[in-house]
Amino acid sequence: MTDRxxxxxxxxxxxxxxxVVVDHSGRCRGLGRAGSGNPTAVGVEAASAAVTASxxxxxxxxxxxxxxxxxxxxxxxxxxxTSPLDAxxxxxxxxxxxxxxTVEGDLLALYFSGTPRHDGYALxxxxxxxxxxxxEGRLAATSxxxxxxxxxxxxxxxxxxxxxxxxxxxxxxxxxxTALTGLLLDRLDLAAPATGDRAAGRDVVxxxxxQLYAGRPVQLAGFAPLAFEAGNDPVASVILDExxxxxxxxxxxxxxxxxxxxxxLGGGLLTHRRDLVDRLVADLAAQGxxxxxxxxxxxxxxxxxxxxxxxxxxxxxxxFTRVARSLAELR
Amino acid sequence: MTDRxxxxxxxxxxxxxxxVVVDHSGRCRGLGRAGSGNPTAVGVEAASAAVTASxxxxxxxxxxxxxxxxxxxxxxxxxxxTSPLDAxxxxxxxxxxxxxxTVEGDLLALYFSGTPRHDGYALxxxxxxxxxxxxEGRLAATSxxxxxxxxxxxxxxxxxxxxxxxxxxxxxxxxxxTALTGLLLDRLDLAAPATGDRAAGRDVVxxxxxQLYAGRPVQLAGFAPLAFEAGNDPVASVILDExxxxxxxxxxxxxxxxxxxxxxLGGGLLTHRRDLVDRLVADLAAQGxxxxxxxxxxxxxxxxxxxxxxxxxxxxxxxFTRVARSLAELR
Numbered sequence: 001m002t003d004r005x006x007x008x009x010x011x012x013x014x015x016x017x018x019x020v021v022v023d024h025s026g027r028c029r030g031l032g033r034a035g036s037g038n039p040t041a042v043g044v045e046a047a048s049a050a051v052t053a054s055x056x057x058x059x060x061x062x063x064x065x066x067x068x069x070x071x072x073x074x075x076x077x078x079x080x081x082t083s084p085l086d087a088x089x090x091x092x093x094x095x096x097x098x099x100x101x102t103v104e105g106d107l108l109a110l111y112f113s114g115t116p117r118h119d120g121y122a123l124x125x126x127x128x129x130x131x132x133x134x135x136e137g138r139l140a141a142t143s144x145x146x147x148x149x150x151x152x153x154x155x156x157x158x159x160x161x162x163x164x165x166x167x168x169x170x171x172x173x174x175x176x177x178t179a180l181t182g183l184l185l186d187r188l189d190l191a192a193p194a195t196g197d198r199a200a201g202r203d204v205v206x207x208x209x210x211q212l213y214a215g216r217p218v219q220l221a222g223f224a225p226l227a228f229e230a231g232n233d234p235v236a237s238v239i240l241d242e243x244x245x246x247x248x249x250x251x252x253x254x255x256x257x258x259x260x261x262x263x264x265l266g267g268g269l270l271t272h273r274r275d276l277v278d279r280l281v282a283d284l285a286a287q288g289x290x291x292x293x294x295x296x297x298x299x300x301x302x303x304x305x306x307x308x309x310x311x312x313x314x315x316x317x318x319x320f321t322r323v324a325r326s327l328a329e330l331r
Numbered sequence: 332m333t334d335r336x337x338x339x340x341x342x343x344x345x346x347x348x349x350x351v352v353v354d355h356s357g358r359c360r361g362l363g364r365a366g367s368g369n370p371t372a373v374g375v376e377a378a379s380a381a382v383t384a385s386x387x388x389x390x391x392x393x394x395x396x397x398x399x400x401x402x403x404x405x406x407x408x409x410x411x412x413t414s415p416l417d418a419x420x421x422x423x424x425x426x427x428x429x430x431x432x433t434v435e436g437d438l439l440a441l442y443f444s445g446t447p448r449h450d451g452y453a454l455x456x457x458x459x460x461x462x463x464x465x466x467e468g469r470l471a472a473t474s475x476x477x478x479x480x481x482x483x484x485x486x487x488x489x490x491x492x493x494x495x496x497x498x499x500x501x502x503x504x505x506x507x508x509t510a511l512t513g514l515l516l517d518r519l520d521l522a523a524p525a526t527g528d529r530a531a532g533r534d535v536v537x538x539x540x541x542q543l544y545a546g547r548p549v550q551l552a553g554f555a556p557l558a559f560e561a562g563n564d565p566v567a568s569v570i571l572d573e574x575x576x577x578x579x580x581x582x583x584x585x586x587x588x589x590x591x592x593x594x595x596l597g598g599g600l601l602t603h604r605r606d607l608v609d610r611l612v613a614d615l616a617a618q619g620x621x622x623x624x625x626x627x628x629x630x631x632x633x634x635x636x637x638x639x640x641x642x643x644x645x646x647x648x649x650x651f652t653r654v655a656r657s658l659a660e661l662r
Binding site: 141142143144146147149150151153161164165168169172173174198199202205209212213217220249250253254 | 472473474475477478480481482484492495496499500503504505529530533536540543544548551580581584585
C-alpha cells in the first residue's frame with residue numbers, strides 16, 4: 001500500500017494552515033498543521049513556509065516520503081494578488097515533493113467539506129463574510145467578501161464594530177443602556193463610570209478610544225463574542241438578528257431557483273455560534289427558503305475530495321464518507 | 332487708532348487655518364489664511380507653521396506689527412494629544428508677537444460664530460460629526476465626535492462609506508440598483524458593466540476595491556457629495572435621511588429642556604448642503620423641537636468674539652454684529 005502514490009490537499013487559511021495526505025481510495029493517511037498560509041495576511045515567504053511545514057507534518061504523520069506525492073492541491077483565498085506558488089514549489093521540493101501544485105478557491109474547498117454534490121451553496125462568516133454558488137463543481141457566483149470597510153455584512157468585524165459603537169454610544173449618552181458596555185470595559189480593563197454621570201462617561205469614552213484606535217480596525221472583530229455573551233440584552237440581540245439577516249441576504253443573492261442546495265456553512269462565527277446559525281436558518285425560513293444545511297469546521301475535507309476528483313476519482317457519497325471518517329480519526 | 336493694542340483669533344482647522352486681527356471695539360482689521368493647523372492631521376511642525384503664516388498674513392493685511400498684539404486665542408480640536416503651543420509661541424515670536432497664547436475648543440469657537448448668547452448648542456458635521464451644549468459660555472457637554480471607525484454618525488465619512496457600500500452592493504448583485512453606482516464608477520474612472528451581467532459586475536467590484544483599499548479609510552468621506560448629486564435616487568435619499576436622523580439624535584442627546592437654543596450649525600456638510608440642513612430641521616421638528624438655527628462657515632467669528640470676551644469686552648448683540656460685519660467685509 002505505501003508504494004502507491006498519494007495526494008496532498010492544503011487548506012491555507014488566514015489563521016492556520018492544514019494539510020492532509022489522502023490515497024486514491026479516499027483514505028486520509030496523515031494530517032499536518034501550521035500557522036497562517038494567507039500571503040495577503042502574512043506575506044509570501046511566511047505563507048509558503050506555513051504550507052511547507054504543514055505538508056511536512058502531514059507526510060511525517062503518514063510515514064511517507066515526499067516522492068510518494070502525485071499531486072498537491074492548495075486551497076486559498078481567491079483574490080490574492082501575490083501568488084505564493086513559486087515559493088511553495090521551492091519549499092515542497094525541499095521535502096522531496098516533485099509534483100504539480102494547483103490552486104483553487106478556499107470557498108470551493110469549504111463547500112466540498114460539507115457535501116459531495118456538484119451543485120449547491122456555501123456561506124462563510126468569520127472575520128469576513130461571503131457566499132458562493134457552485135455549479136457542476138465550479139464556482140459560478142460569489143457575493144460579498146468585499147472586506148471590513150466596504151462589505152462583509154454580518155461578519156465578525158461587522159458585529160464587533162457594532163458592539164463597540166453601541167457600548168461607546170451608551171457611555172456617551174447617545175445610545176440605550178446595554179450589557180455590552182460592561183463587557184467592553186472589562187475587555188479594555190477600564191472601570192465603568194457611575195450611572196448617569198455623563199462627564200465621567202465621556203472621560204471613559206476618550207480612554208477607550210485611545211485603545212481602540214491604536215489597533216488595526218479589523219481587530220474590532222475580536223469584540224464579536226461579546227454580542228453572544230450579553231445574554232438577552234436587547235441591543236446585542238438586535239445586532240445578532242441584523243447580522244443573521246445580512247448573512248441570509250448575501251446567501252439569497254447567489255441562490256438560483258433551479259438549484260436547491262445544500263448550503264454549507266463555515267467560518268469561525270458559524271462554526272462556533274450555534275445561536276447565529278439558528279437565527280440565520282430562521283431568517284431563511286421566514287423568506288420561504290429551507291435548504292439542508294451542514295456546518296463544517298474548515299476546508300480540509302473539501303480540498304482532499306477536490307484533489308481526488310482532479311486525480312480522476314469519482315467522489316460519490318461512499319468515497320466522501322470514507323474521506324470524512326478517516327479524516328475525523330486523524331483530528 | 333493703530334497705536335492701540337489688538338487681539339488675534341486663530342481658527343486652526345483640519346483643512347485650513349484662518350486668523351483674524353480684531354481691535355477692542357470689535358472691528359476686524361485683517362484676515363489671514365493658511366493650510367491645516369491641526370497637529371493630529373499634519374504634525375506639530377506643519378500645524379504651527381500654518382498658524383504662524385496665517386497670523387502673519389492677518390497682521391500684514393491690518394498693516395500692524397506683531398508688537399501691537401495683546402493676546403492670541405487659538406481654537407483647535409480639543410482632543411489633540413500633542414499640543415503645538417510651544418511651537419506656535421516660537422513661530423509667533425518670529426513675527427514680533429510677544430503675547431500670551433491661549434487655546435480653546437474648536438466647537439466653542441464654532442458656537443460663538445453663530446451667536447453672542449452664553450447658552451445654546453452647536454452641531455458640526457464635516458468629515459466627522461459632534462454636538463455640544465454651551466452653558467455660561469463654557470462647554471458643558473459633548474456628544475459623539477468619536478472618529479470614523481467608532482462614531483461620527485451622520486458625518487461625511489458616514490455618508491461616503493454608505494455611498495460606496497451601496498454602489499458596490501448594486502454591482503455585486505446584493506443591493507438595489509442605484510444612481511450612486513454610475514457616479515462612483517465615474518469617480519473611479521471605471522466603465523460600468525452591462526446591465527445584469529453579474530460576472531462583469533463582480534470584476535468591476537474587484538477593480539474598485541483595489542482603488543478604495545489603497546487609500547486611507549477616511550478618504551471615503553470624499554464620496555459623500557455623490558449622495559447629493561444622485562437627485563431623487565431612493566437609495567441616496569435613504570442615506571441622507573438616515574444621516575439627518577443620526578445628526579438630529581446626536582444633537583438631541585445634549586439638549587436640556589431648560590436651555591432653548593440657539594443651535595449653531597457648522598462643518599462642510601451643513602455649510603454647503605442646504606438639503607441636509609432641511610432634512611435635519613424636519614427631523615428635529617418631527618421630534619417636537621424647533622430651535623432657532625444659524626449656519627456658520629467656520630469658527631473665525633467665534634474665536635474673535637471669544638478673544639474679546641477674554642480681554643474683558645462685554646460681547647452683546649451690538650458688538651457681535653460689529654465683529655460679524657467687519658469680518659464679512661474682509662472675506
